[in-house]
Amino acid sequence: MTAPTAPGTSAGAPATAARAPQQVRRRGGLERGRRREAIGLVMPSLLPILVLSVAPLVMGIALAFTDARLVRHPDYQFVGIDNFVRLADNSFFWDSFRIGLIWAVSVTVLQLVLALGLAQLLNSGLRLQGLTRVLALIPWAMPPVVVAIMWKMIYSPNAGPLNAFLGAIGLPDDINWLADFSTALPAVIVVGVWVGMPQTTVTLLAGLQQIPGELHEAASMDGANAWRRFTAVTWPSLRPIVASITSLNFIWNFNSFSLVYVLTEGGPGGRTMLPMLFTYLEAFKNRNIGYAAAMGVVLVVVVVLLLAVYLRSQFRDDRAPKKG
């Protein structure tokens, strides 16, 4: 914030001048040179980002207001908010949207709960920690396509270990997990949790390790039991980390594509048709990219709004106890 070499914004200039006496070594011309150097150093990173991601983002939003189609010689016109009006009536899109929310919320919540449990265990001096830590990273390390292939084998109706296990303990063993209307979504949610749990665990573990041991000791001295120590010491200290990791998880999960694409391709009967899959099919199978871009815009706006509400409530909760 107080760097003397900040680029010459109108706000930055007076601040620099005010600090000049302390910064005898860095004066006018020299500083301008350094600034130019900094811009030169950043440029190689900035250029591809501008061309390949900022420009596309802006163009993508613009596309949403056109009737563009994915054909060899595209000829498209501005159609105003037509795409959005059509979208409002597209019940398939809203079905997929609802599925996407169920998916993202369940995966995020289950990830948090399971990861919190695992992080606590990893932080309580048990044996086998090394093994568990390595295992906890495996799901994170695997390519999504391989994860999907692996779980397809687990869920396989005939030769899969899951049905074999269920059969062995006397439960129905003929469930076609990924093809049955009622089990497909829960089944892919489990895989989503499996994939995302490690990262959440590692993050929460880092948070747990920062809580000073004295806090727990003090609480025990006051006669607090385990649950009380968790609610009074652990949870409040973790709150900021929980807020940031759940927000990120929610975004990642809502935007997730590869895993479910390979597991079910959105089937059976659209029961696992996440919004990203739906939009992808609209763009690259039906070739309506203008329409698909409009879907993308709606998805982004909704996600940003949901996050804003969530983060605001987190922020407010944080401030309340301080005032009281």
Added chain:
Amino acid sequence: MRVLVRPAQYVALFGYILFLGFPLLWLISASVKSSAELNSLTVSLLPGQWQWENYAQALARQGLVHSAWNSVVVALASTALVILIAMPAAYVLARLKGAIRVAGVGWILVSQVFPVILIILPLFLILRTMNLTDSLVGLTLVHTTYTLPFALWMLQGYVAGIPTELEEAGSMDGASRLSVLRRIVFPLLAPGIVATAMFSFVSSWNEFFFALVLLQSPENYTLPITLTSFIGGEGKVALGPLAAGSFLAAIPSIVFFSIMQRKLTGGLMAGAVKG
């Protein structure tokens, strides 16, 4: 009460180990089973007899080795590009604390929220005008751009760990800024560069969505695309070779994460969260 806590903890830990580790174990077991055993109704984790034929078959399979080669080329090229352009920028990001830093860090955070679907549509059009859609060059560019933000984030963390006194000492001795960078900063940055390079390699190696959208001809397929093409289509697939190929495809990432295990569980993520 107290006495029961530890055993309960171990039971829970065992549950986690099973949940996290079993799928990979199953994949490995399937990769060394014969096809007769894979299709039989008696299911067991330990293969009746170990056989490596599936690996031979997977490697002999048309396209698998070729697409693995494509993946290696794209991953190496995008890693080299990422490191080359991220190094100077990460240095600036870490050392200057003005508007550039705010914008840079802001961008890294925003890019996490990025809806890839909204970007891939115009990107596809842009790359098509350059004839780069069905090409490994185009894919390399896209992978570079999408790995860059996180690579910048990792690297700038490592730069921040190098004391500025060292640089100041260098410039007092009359070295120019660039030679300070080359002779003092970059050598000290070596571990960070290795970690970031491994991260970039693995991201590109694992990446599926962009490859799916961009690549059309089988001779350009990367490994994940070829693997999915083995599942679909003719229905009954040769599970054994598929398992073997999948396991081979996962090896680079598993190696990377085992090496990075300590780093990942320790400082890196904590730093990323605290911002």
